[in-house]
Amino acid sequence: MQLHLQRTDINSFAYLDKRKNLLCYADIARKEKKTGVLCRVIVHPEHRRRGVGKAFCRDLLVWAKQYGNYSRIHLNTFGHNKAALACYTALGFKTVSVETKCRRVNGELQDLVVMAANL
Numbered sequence: 001m002q003l004h005l006q007r008t009d010i011n012s013f014a015y016l017d018k019r020k021n022l023l024c025y026a027d028i029a030r031k032e033k034k035t036g037v038l039c040r041v042i043v044h045p046e047h048r049r050r051g052v053g054k055a056f057c058r059d060l061l062v063w064a065k066q067y068g069n070y071s072r073i074h075l076n077t078f079g080h081n082k083a084a085l086a087c088y089t090a091l092g093f094k095t096v097s098v099e100t101k102c103r104r105v106n107g108e109l110q111d112l113v114v115m116a117a118n119l
Helices: 052-066 082-090
Strands: 010-016 022-030 035-043 072-078 094-105 108-118
Touching: 010 052, 022 052, 035 052, 052 082, 072 082, 072 094, 082 108
Parallel strands: 035 072
Antiparallel strands: 010 022, 022 035, 072 108, 094 108
């Protein structure tokens, strides 16, 4: 993780609670000059389905536009992750492509949904 955080093409973000416990974590990696990739979005299981993840991602998109100088953000999520798909769609992401049964999760092949949003 320390090597990961030293990369110059990645900005890492976190939401902490009042006790400084981790609520959310994500990275934005620079793909091209004006295009970034939102990745490793993690919301603590106790805080899922409460709007925390959506607020966190919304703040990341504001940062990406205002400070990161991005005009487009991509992300990948699993097709079976309906909560993530709904969250990203509500934030303005559109499905670009679906890579059918390309990732193995718990022994089963899953679809990967590639999404993008213009900022």
